[in-house]
Amino acid sequence: MAEIETHDLDVLVIGAGGAGLRAAIEAMARGARTGVVCKSLLGKAHTVMAEGGIAAAMGNVWPEDNWQVHFRDTMRGGKMLANWRMAQIHAQETPDRVLELESWGAVFDRTPEGLINQRDFGGHRYARLAHVGDRTGLEMIRTLQQRAVAMGMEVFMECVVVRLLLDQGRIAGAVAYWRESGRFVLFRAKAVILATGGIGKAFRVTSASWEYTGDGHSLALWAGAELMDMEFVQFHPTGMVWPPSVRGILVTESVRGDGGVLRNSEQRRFMFDYIPAYYAAETADSEDEADHWYDDKRNYRRPPELLPRDEVARAINAEVKAGRGSPHGGVFLDIASRRDAEYIRRRLPSMYHQFKELADVDITTTPMEVGPTCHYVMGGVRVEADTCAATVPGLYAAGEVAAGLHGSNRLGGNSLGDLLTFGRRAGLAAAEYATGLGTQPKVDDAEVDAIIASSLAPFEREKGENPFTLQYDIQSTMQDLVGIIRTEEELRQALEELAVLEERATQVAVGGNRQYNPGWHLALSIDSLLAVSRCIATAALERRESRGGHTRDDYPKPDEEFAKINHVLRLEDGKLVLRREPLPQMPPELQALFEEDH
Amino acid sequence: MADATTEEVRAAPTGQARQEGDGAARAEAPARPSPRARPEVTSGREVTLLVWRGDASGGSFVEYRVPYEEGEVILDVIHRLAATQAPDLAVRWNCKAGKCGSCSAEVNGRPVLQCMTRMSLFDPREPITVAPMKTFPIVKDLVTDVSFNYEVASRIPPFSPGPPDPDGKRRMAQTDVDRIQEFRECIECFLCQDVCHVIRDHEENKRLFAGPRFMVRLAELEMHPLDNLDRRPLIRGEFGVVMCNITKCCTEVCPAGIHITDNAIIPLKERVVDSYFDPIAWLGRKITRRPRRTPVTRPWSAEAAS
Ligand SMILES: Cc1cc2nc3c(=O)[nH]c(=O)nc-3n(C[C@H](O)[C@H](O)[C@H](O)COP(=O)(O)OP(=O)(O)OC[C@H]3O[C@@H](n4cnc5c(N)ncnc54)[C@H](O)[C@@H]3O)c2cc1C
Ligand code: SF4
Ligand code: SF4
Numbered sequence A: 001m002a003e004i005e006t007h008d009l010d011v012l013v014i015g016a017g018g019a020g021l022r023a024a025i026e027a028m029a030r031g032a033r034t035g036v037v038c039k040s041l042l043g044k045a046h047t048v049m050a051e052g053g054i055a056a057a058m059g060n061v062w063p064e065d066n067w068q069v070h071f072r073d074t075m076r077g078g079k080m081l082a083n084w085r086m087a088q089i090h091a092q093e094t095p096d097r098v099l100e101l102e103s104w105g106a107v108f109d110r111t112p113e114g115l116i117n118q119r120d121f122g123g124h125r126y127a128r129l130a131h132v133g134d135r136t137g138l139e140m141i142r143t144l145q146q147r148a149v150a151m152g153m154e155v156f157m158e159c160v161v162v163r164l165l166l167d168q169g170r171i172a173g174a175v176a177y178w179r180e181s182g183r184f185v186l187f188r189a190k191a192v193i194l195a196t197g198g199i200g201k202a203f204r205v206t207s208a209s210w211e212y213t214g215d216g217h218s219l220a221l222w223a224g225a226e227l228m229d230m231e232f233v234q235f236h237p238t239g240m241v242w243p244p245s246v247r248g249i250l251v252t253e254s255v256r257g258d259g260g261v262l263r264n265s266e267q268r269r270f271m272f273d274y275i276p277a278y279y280a281a282e283t284a285d286s287e288d289e290a291d292h293w294y295d296d297k298r299n300y301r302r303p304p305e306l307l308p309r310d311e312v313a314r315a316i317n318a319e320v321k322a323g324r325g326s327p328h329g330g331v332f333l334d335i336a337s338r339r340d341a342e343y344i345r346r347r348l349p350s351m352y353h354q355f356k357e358l359a360d361v362d363i364t365t366t367p368m369e370v371g372p373t374c375h376y377v378m379g380g381v382r383v384e385a386d387t388c389a390a391t392v393p394g395l396y397a398a399g400e401v402a403a404g405l406h407g408s409n410r411l412g413g414n415s416l417g418d419l420l421t422f423g424r425r426a427g428l429a430a431a432e433y434a435t436g437l438g439t440q441p442k443v444d445d446a447e448v449d450a451i452i453a454s455s456l457a458p459f460e461r462e463k464g465e466n467p468f469t470l471q472y473d474i475q476s477t478m479q480d481l482v483g484i485i486r487t488e489e490e491l492r493q494a495l496e497e498l499a500v501l502e503e504r505a506t507q508v509a510v511g512g513n514r515q516y517n518p519g520w521h522l523a524l525s526i527d528s529l530l531a532v533s534r535c536i537a538t539a540a541l542e543r544r545e546s547r548g549g550h551t552r553d554d555y556p557k558p559d560e561e562f563a564k565i566n567h568v569l570r571l572e573d574g575k576l577v578l579r580r581e582p583l584p585q586m587p588p589e590l591q592a593l594f595e596e597d598h
Numbered sequence B: 001m002a003d004a005t006t007e008e009v010r011a012a013p014t015g016q017a018r019q020e021g022d023g024a025a026r027a028e029a030p031a032r033p034s035p036r037a038r039p040e041v042t043s044g045r046e047v048t049l050l051v052w053r054g055d056a057s058g059g060s061f062v063e064y065r066v067p068y069e070e071g072e073v074i075l076d077v078i079h080r081l082a083a084t085q086a087p088d089l090a091v092r093w094n095c096k097a098g099k100c101g102s103c104s105a106e107v108n109g110r111p112v113l114q115c116m117t118r119m120s121l122f123d124p125r126e127p128i129t130v131a132p133m134k135t136f137p138i139v140k141d142l143v144t145d146v147s148f149n150y151e152v153a154s155r156i157p158p159f160s161p162g163p164p165d166p167d168g169k170r171r172m173a174q175t176d177v178d179r180i181q182e183f184r185e186c187i188e189c190f191l192c193q194d195v196c197h198v199i200r201d202h203e204e205n206k207r208l209f210a211g212p213r214f215m216v217r218l219a220e221l222e223m224h225p226l227d228n229l230d231r232r233p234l235i236r237g238e239f240g241v242v243m244c245n246i247t248k249c250c251t252e253v254c255p256a257g258i259h260i261t262d263n264a265i266i267p268l269k270e271r272v273v274d275s276y277f278d279p280i281a282w283l284g285r286k287i288t289r290r291p292r293r294t295p296v297t298r299p300w301s302a303e304a305a306s
């Protein structure tokens, strides 16, 4: 093997968002030699962009809130497809994780009693999102970052993992490259925690940054692990639509939680026309009732603008299709006519700033134009609920890259709690596994050499595909054919187009040298973009029903048979195979929660 | 459609001629047609960018003509430049919405976030210069080595609260945290560090002055109602608050709108002066306002944090 920078670790954490940092803090606190790698600088991961808050049944605003209610909301929001045990752990443990964050320096907004304040969000029965204005993610990542730094954590910034390494079917480490120098680095590690976030860059209109190329999903798949629920991609109902350069950037759900309403070009609050039977009992059916809810939540039902995201996104889509959209192909989100300017600026400072600076719109006087944007992937690495262990020994996954907690649709605010709760559990389990393992697994030098050689191949080609063009073409296929509304015909066409794109990907060529070369970096992520795209399209084709984030025009209703299964994907001899896995059975005492009258 | 794609080969779009020297790409193979639309600028607008290209060993401004659309920001145009003419142009970015602080650069000499700088601010007939932050060593093109900041951050003693209330919760009034929440809006873009003349023009001062970003961080910890450490000896000593001469340049560039000088640095200076030159005031403060504070005089150590 050629000379290569090498680090020996017990636990390698891939990702420095909320999940990765929380996992690393735990693994280190348990005595494991821990290192964190991330593609950007520390503190810049997606988590920094999260706005609304952390859903946790702390009961600071509503004493009646408790983990059972949160559990029930999560399961129902995911249309009963979530892993019940994960939903239970999440609902039970997140309040402690929030308090822990506070003791590490997070400064949440306060209630009049001086406690952590909690706000309303779609699909949550009570106001339960702990928040800091509309920049909760910044608070979370900075707090965890400061904690990790204070512990003396080893962080490898701007370092990208390209492959995981195995020794007799167990995790042995990973190969990565430094973005700055283009040199490779070998991590020998007993356990690896994937905390790489999502796949948003597989779509053209997205709230995701360049980082979201589905690396963790693909690393797991290539290492032999299973993915689950990949057909479920969340399109957030409210992304910016104008100007074109900001299309897809998120407009937080807090705008609606704090009083904003959706209107079409006829000024109608159209969400009243889209209340599904499933939520009719708890949703207001007149504007008058809905408006009273903000002040008297005990005696009035919630406005339909706060239905779960899949419902709202589909409704917006339908309004635009029916020709009742806004000038730039969205609908209107109006808080200006409903709250005074002072309130808006205090509750939603970064939204105010974002529209002012990027769209020249003053949201205290003018409605925003919004439309659906690819936001989150519910699917991911299939893990054990209690330990976050993937199906490959030594491999763990937490955060957006893991599947299970959200079922077919994630409730807003349930991701940040997921990161803390399962990040901690993954760190704990991985440290324990690594300690129990004793000797360091062996790394195959020839394999490392081969990985490096294939990573450098794009420099060798004299002529070839431009990685930027290729990425755009992948995004277009996914956006146009595997987007928010799907049909069998289009999904088949997408799979055919992906086959062509996969072939083109073998011909990617880049110029320049290895030093901080974004063209080359993008070229190296094309394979994983294609892998997750194929997973999404394959699972979407097989699910012949509509549920949560997956809507089929040719099967517009949920189907009893599909209510009982998850789709599990893995590679067999290089081929992607799909299996139907029966849902784990919920114990009777939890089932009873769904029979009570609420 | 799949088979048509492999058969039919169209002529290359305008393959730009490039020199190896300035780190440009090789000629591309003819792009294969995609059944889907590709991004095209239809506005007919074009701008001249002078982008600093180079690395630690040197470099210079390279001129490019780049089309752009109405409503775009500098970062969009830089991305288009990378996608069509200069694929190895190094630039950092993540959120594209002013939230992550990755895309700092000097545009026409002004330290800004590229993602929040709209094209409409510029006269389209004049070239726009885009350069990396000057205070930090160059890595490549628009990317600088900001490790100085991470090093300073690691020396700041972290938040150190006492035990929570008996019910496990902590109580603070909103009015008591308004100010520190302002400080915690910092997105670590390091533009204030870039513009501060104390460290911008004097490499040797980086050992003596932590820079405005970390004055904000220290002020936040100092003013936290639940924190029990007294960092004043450090703020005066190794973090060097006295080096600041209140020019307010940092406040002017802060994209998070933090009143760095008025709300963080000046109060820190006052506290430090109090504690060193007015023992009575210092004592009074210790007794009435922060009875449990213990002074810290050395960098934080790993074992203390665990
Ligand atoms: C605009 C926006 C607003 C949101 N608001 C909310 C909200 O209010 N409430 C809520 O609960 N959720 C919200 N979400 C969702 C939530 O923020 C994300 O799901 C969550 O932050 C993901 O965290 P993570 O730790 O899993 O991944 P991330 O924070 O994305 O971190 C991923 C990390 O993995 C690293 N990585 C990836 N691939 C590699 C590789 N190959 N090698 C090395 N490192 C790698 C990245 O560099 C990064 O450090 C929001 C999301 C967005 C985009
Ligand atoms: S006010 Fe102080 S910290 Fe800010 S730029 Fe001027 S000298 Fe630097
Ligand atoms: S204080 Fe302002 S300018 Fe300085 S790093 Fe923070 S956000 Fe940037």
Ligand code: FES
Binding pocket: B092, B093, B094, B095, B096, B097, B098, B099, B100, B101, B102, B103, B104, B113, B114, B115, B116
């Ligand atoms: S890209 Fe995040 S601040 Fe500009």
